[in-house]
Amino acid sequence: MRKTTKIYGSPIDIVTMESAVERFKQLLDRSSFSFVCTPNTEIVMMAKEDEELTEVLKLSDMNIPDGIGLIIASKIHRLGLVERVTGIDLMGEILKFCNYSRKSIYIFGGKPGVAKRAVHNILEKYPGIEVKGYRNGYFKKDEEKNIIENINKLSPDILFVALGAPKQEKWIYKHRKELKAKIAMGVGGCIDIWAGTAKRAPKIFRILGLEWFYRLIKEPSRFKRMMVLPKFMIKVLTSKNISN
Incomplete structure (x- = not known):
């Protein structure tokens, strides 16, 4: 049974890496389309001001706690989150599963050439995966229909969408009734x-949960974006209830 908590209105699944993988497998066995989101602190704060994003998170089939800030907030307010489950690690476990179960994937997103290189490296490590196709994330509005038609023609088990958050989550949500994949995940x-x-x-x-700090060292231009982290923690520390 699915267990979730809420942080500032955004539902977050109470999962470990192991249980997240099991949940993903269950979703793959469904006859209907499912989608998975990977909210971190930044996404939760965005959702506070973005009704569409809030709706996406409320209707997704799993929201893993991809952010150390969410785990700290949960511990302070006793919300039940067990451990951080990152999108990159979950994707790795999914690919490992696809390798021995012979599942198929499609990668949509990234700069030109990036998806192709990612596919090459994935197949080197996991040759049992069937890659149905890939495409970069640069497209015009009038190209969108053809992109979806191509994905649907190939009908992958798993569609990995890498358009950046929250664009990728909103894109999956917008086209959830059209896409003919078993499950989609923003990566x-x-x-x-x-x-x-x-x-x-x-x-x-x-x-140590300091990946954000490492990225800031490597990309100082992210400073403005990273300011959401201390703002979030101040709110967590000064709020009596963060679960609504």
């Missing part, structure tokens, strides 16, 4: 990591 910069065009933070930063 953002995960495709860059698989392509080798971006690197994950060193393990010690990940263990």
